[in-house]
Amino acid sequence: MTNAPFRPNRRDVLGRAATLAAAAVLAPPLVRPLEAKPRFGANPFILGVASGDPLPDGVVLWTRLGADLDDVETWGLSEPSYKLWWAIYDAEQPGRAVAQGDTVAAREKGYAVHVEAGGLLPGRRYAYRFWCGGEESPLGLTKTAPAVGADAKLRFGFCSCSEYENEFFHAYRAMAEANLDFAVHLGDYIYEGAYEHFRIKFGRPTARRLRYDRYTDAMEPIRIAS
Numbered sequence: 001m002t003n004a005p006f007r008p009n010r011r012d013v014l015g016r017a018a019t020l021a022a023a024a025v026l027a028p029p030l031v032r033p034l035e036a037k038p039r040f041g042a043n044p045f046i047l048g049v050a051s052g053d054p055l056p057d058g059v060v061l062w063t064r065l066g067a068d069l070d071d072v073e074t075w076g077l078s079e080p081s082y083k084l085w086w087a088i089y090d091a092e093q094p095g096r097a098v099a100q101g102d103t104v105a106a107r108e109k110g111y112a113v114h115v116e117a118g119g120l121l122p123g124r125r126y127a128y129r130f131w132c133g134g135e136e137s138p139l140g141l142t143k144t145a146p147a148v149g150a151d152a153k154l155r156f157g158f159c160s161c162s163e164y165e166n167e168f169f170h171a172y173r174a175m176a177e178a179n180l181d182f183a184v185h186l187g188d189y190i191y192e193g194a195y196e197h198f199r200i201k202f203g204r205p206t207a208r209r210l211r212y213d214r215y216t217d218a219m220e221p222i223r224i225a226s
Contacts, residue, residue: 037133038082042067044135049128051142054182056122059142061086063130065111074107081106084132086115091125091141098126105132122147143181154181161187 044065053060063084068076082105087097099119105111113130120126123146130137146152157175175183 040135045137049137049140054145056145056147057120058118061115061117061128063113063137065105075111082132084130086130088117088126088128091127120144157183159185
């Protein structure tokens, strides 16, 4: 009789993440220079973290700073740019960071950052986190792609638009509980529609509605010319 290979479930992964969270407190990502720390009225990582584009030796880490999502000009932030630190931890062998660095979140890029982290092992789960000033992001979990030529069985999840304003997020919870290896997002980013029902629901224009209005204004000359 042979034992089936161990496949960690979501509870196992979250348990490791909790261990990593404690390890992150004991092992800071790097020695930060003595410089003025930005001050925030609240944690600016309100949009959380994400990762994607996995390679056998690396992944792309993402986050975006924001304080007021209705302010489509400055997102409620006072400075034109902020320095962020990031670190990656091995989810299977918690300890000090296996990769770390810093990056800049700039207003002209919507305070979003994309970190191309490398030097990782293939087919392995990692945890990661960002810091800015005295604030820290939620702890994220990611996984690198299998080694090239590896005979690996993978579970994929596919999703499309969640209709942000109408809060169709239950599919994401189901995907998180399914212990998938990778998720593929198929949704569009630009939609043709008046979006008046968003104004009715919230009683005010949403940031997405304001961006849509700007898009239609910019595209109107092209529509007329065509």
